[in-house]
Every structure is written in C-alpha cells, then in structure tokens.
C-alpha cells in the first residue's frame with residue numbers, strides 16, 4: 001500500500017510517497033511557516049497530483065509541529081508556525097482534491113511511529129524519543145502504543161518541562177526556564193552572548209548546532225561549555241522521562257545527533273549517574289533515519305487508520 005506523507009516543518013515541507021516502510025520518491029519545498037500554510041498548498045497539490053498520476057495512493061498523512069487532535073484530525077494550536085491553520089480544513093482539502101482519506105499527527109509523534117515501526121526502536125514496545133534541534137520534540141510509546149493524553153498534550157510538551165527556576169522566558173510556551181528555553185537552537189545565541197568566556201564564536205551572526213559543532217571539534221572552550229550545559233539539561237529532561245514513563249530505550253533525533261556516539265555516551269553516563277534504575281541500564285540509540293522517520297511514521301499512521 002502506498003501513501004503520501006507531508007511533514008509541515010518550520011523551514012521545509014518534506015514530502016514522500018511511501019510503501020512498506022520505504023520512501024519511494026521524495027521532495028522538499030522551502031517554507032516560511034510564519035507566513036502560513038495557505039501559500040504552500042498550490043505546490044503541495046502539484047506534487048501530490050504528479051504522484052497520484054504515477055501511483056495508486058491510499059491516503060495522505062500530515063505532520064504538524066504543534067498539538068494535534070489525531071481522532072478529530074484537527075490542529076489545536078500553532079506556536080507561531082502556520083498561524084493560518086484555522087482557516088484551512090486539511091481533511092476537506094484532501095478529500096476535495098484527491099478523494100482520499102487524510103490523517104494528521106504531531107511531528108514528534110510521527111517520528112516515534114516511524115522509528116517504532118521501521119527504525120531504531122522496532123525491537124521494543126517501550127521507548128521514548130527526543131528530537132533535539134530548533135526546539136525539543138518528544139514522544140513516548142508504551143506497550144506499543146503512543147501516549148497521547150486527554151487533550152493530545154501528553155509527552156509532546158516534554159521540551160517545555162521547567163528545569164530552571166530563574167531561567168529564560170520561552171517563546172514556545174508561557175513558561176520560564178523550560179528545557180527548550182535553556183538548551184535548543186534558539187537558546188544557543190543567548191548562551192553565547194551571556195557567557196563570560198571569550199571565543200570567535202561570539203562573532204558568528206547566527207549560531208546553530210551545526211555551527212557549534214564546528215567550534216566544538218576545534219575544542220573551542222565556549223563551544224565545549226555550551227554543549228556540556230545543553231547535555232546537562234537534556235539529561236535532566238531524560239531522567240524526568242525515565243521516571244514518568246519507565247522506557248527500555250531512548251531514541252535521540254534532530255540536528256544534535258551529528259554528535260553521534262559522543263552524545264549518546266555522554267547522556268547515558270549522566271543519566272546512569274543520576275537516575276535510580278535498579279532494573280539495569282537504559283539503552284540509548286540514535287534515530288535510524290532522522291531525515292525520514294516522520295514520513296515513515298505518517299505511513300504507519302495512515303495504515304493504522306484505514
């Protein structure tokens with residue numbers, strides 16, 4: 001069975017036609033989510049029409065970077081991304097244009113479905129996923145089922161768990177000192193500016209994890225200090241997840257996984273030191289297919305829903 005997956009990301013819309021856990025065709029469209037979804041729909045429609053002409057497509061799945069009511073197929077909030085969502089009925093748009101069923105999920109939840117069905121968590125029923133990048137996304141699958149909660153808010157807001165009482169004000173939630181405000185891409189610029197350490201990193205116009213990694217690899221003291229501070233926050237976040245969900249495996253994804261085993265080893269070490277897990281050691285893994293796990297997860301969501 002073939003389905004189309006559409007990952008509505010902040011700077012790119014990734015699209016793929018997926019069959020049996022494989023992305024057969026892939027494209028990405030530049031997006032500026034602050035401008036809304038409406039300007040992107042004609043291009044999304046053009047790609048879907050081309051694929052529907054070549055393949056028998058059973059459904060179209062969307063991933064949205066905020067809260068989603070999976071049952072009612074409604075977006076519940078936007079956090080500044082695609083603020084025009086209330087004006088668009090995506091289910092109606094898909095049915096009207098293509099005569100197909102539509103499914104929608106939060107992006108981190110879709111990534112967890114992808115890694116759970118076809119990726120690094122395929123051999124376990126109990127895992128948590130953390131996407132460390134522009135923001136912090138999270139999902140938990142227990143007993144083979146994604147935890148969603150009464151209002152579809154469970155786990156997905158884990159990046160907004162408050163960690164520092166007098167921390168930064170968050171742009172993604174009303175909170176202060178949450179994980180995302182202390183250790184995500186948008187926090188990096190503040191961390192660089194606030195540090196007393198001297199470094200050429202301070203002259204960079206924008207600092208993201210790719211840029212930080214380049215300095216880190218040259219052992220720049222500021223880059224090393226920032227990475228270590230981020231790891232401390234992420235580890236605390238993970239310890240909270242361990243106590244909340246009792247997973248067997250942690251899957252890490254997002255821009256930060258370019259640190260590879262250095263990241264998993266570091267986080268595993270801190271969590272092992274500071275979390276009480278008398279049953280043994282938590283397993284840390286990198287996402288098998290970080291670029292495509294959302295697309296694969298939407299395929300699984302469509303199959304489950306049909």
Ligand SMILES: [Zn+2]
Pocket residue numbers: 159160170171172173174175178179180181
């Ligand atoms: Zn927050």
